[in-house]
Amino acid sequence: MASRYFSDKVVWLTGASSGIGEALTYELARRGARLILSSRRKEALEKVKGNCPAEAQPNIRILPVDLAQAATLNLSVEAALQLFGRVDILINNGGISQRSLAKETTIEVDRQLMEVDYFGTIALTKYLLPHFLQRKSGHVVTVSSVMGKIGTPYRSGYAAAKHALHGFFDSLRAELWRESKNIHVTLICPGWIRTNITLNALTGDGSALKKMDTTTDRGMKPEVFAKKMVRAIEKKKEEVYIGGVKENLAVVVKRFFPKVFSKIIRKAKVR
Numbered sequence: 001m002a003s004r005y006f007s008d009k010v011v012w013l014t015g016a017s018s019g020i021g022e023a024l025t026y027e028l029a030r031r032g033a034r035l036i037l038s039s040r041r042k043e044a045l046e047k048v049k050g051n052c053p054a055e056a057q058p059n060i061r062i063l064p065v066d067l068a069q070a071a072t073l074n075l076s077v078e079a080a081l082q083l084f085g086r087v088d089i090l091i092n093n094g095g096i097s098q099r100s101l102a103k104e105t106t107i108e109v110d111r112q113l114m115e116v117d118y119f120g121t122i123a124l125t126k127y128l129l130p131h132f133l134q135r136k137s138g139h140v141v142t143v144s145s146v147m148g149k150i151g152t153p154y155r156s157g158y159a160a161a162k163h164a165l166h167g168f169f170d171s172l173r174a175e176l177w178r179e180s181k182n183i184h185v186t187l188i189c190p191g192w193i194r195t196n197i198t199l200n201a202l203t204g205d206g207s208a209l210k211k212m213d214t215t216t217d218r219g220m221k222p223e224v225f226a227k228k229m230v231r232a233i234e235k236k237k238e239e240v241y242i243g244g245v246k247e248n249l250a251v252v253v254k255r256f257f258p259k260v261f262s263k264i265i266r267k268a269k270v271r
Helices: 019-030 042-051 070-084 107-135 156-179 222-234 245-256 258-267
Strands: 010-014 034-038 060-062 089-092 138-143 183-190 239-242
Touching (some): 010 019, 019 222, 034 042, 042 060, 070 107, 089 107, 107 138, 107 156, 138 222, 222 239, 239 245, 245 258
Parallel strands (some): 010 034, 010 089
């Protein structure tokens, strides 16, 4: 039987219109959460809401958000708090990926990756933080990536943004421990998950790749990933790796045998 941890909790989920976010929406709705669904695409969010069980839909709200516009996210937080009167869990899942060599990637693309994957994420978190501190309760969950721990070819800007998230949220976790033992920070590191993230990945000039790479196509099903992720949130894990054996092993090898990892990753097929 599913845990009652999410029952009646208000969960704000970014990147909810497809992929991991869509799968999480269905899993959280099934578990009785009250949901605030955010992404840039309102129509896609409405479709995801419509695919949820009829009994869950009255407890789902739509709030379009553009993470690339960090200066406006304080208004997004104000709007989110008005929908249910509170937010119990923030799941930072929105983001974009990359498929291009560093030498072929414009600095504007690197900035865009950082703006969405890093600055947008931490801005939303910072603007919501006073609410958590006032209530002395809350949970920030951020979907990073295995690329937050390792770097591979064709992911230089993406890996940089994900590495930055780990630095920020590890620091935030330590700071919040002094404020309240009931405010938690969880980092989720997916490996290869079978979503459309590759189709929308940025190439060197900023255009979308518009094709699926082999490793992603063979990845874990998003609904399987979602179940594993919600269990990690329930357990208030600090950092979790969810993916195939190869991705999880790569993190271990990188940490304990960095020279070996360096030799392996040069030849690895990552696209």
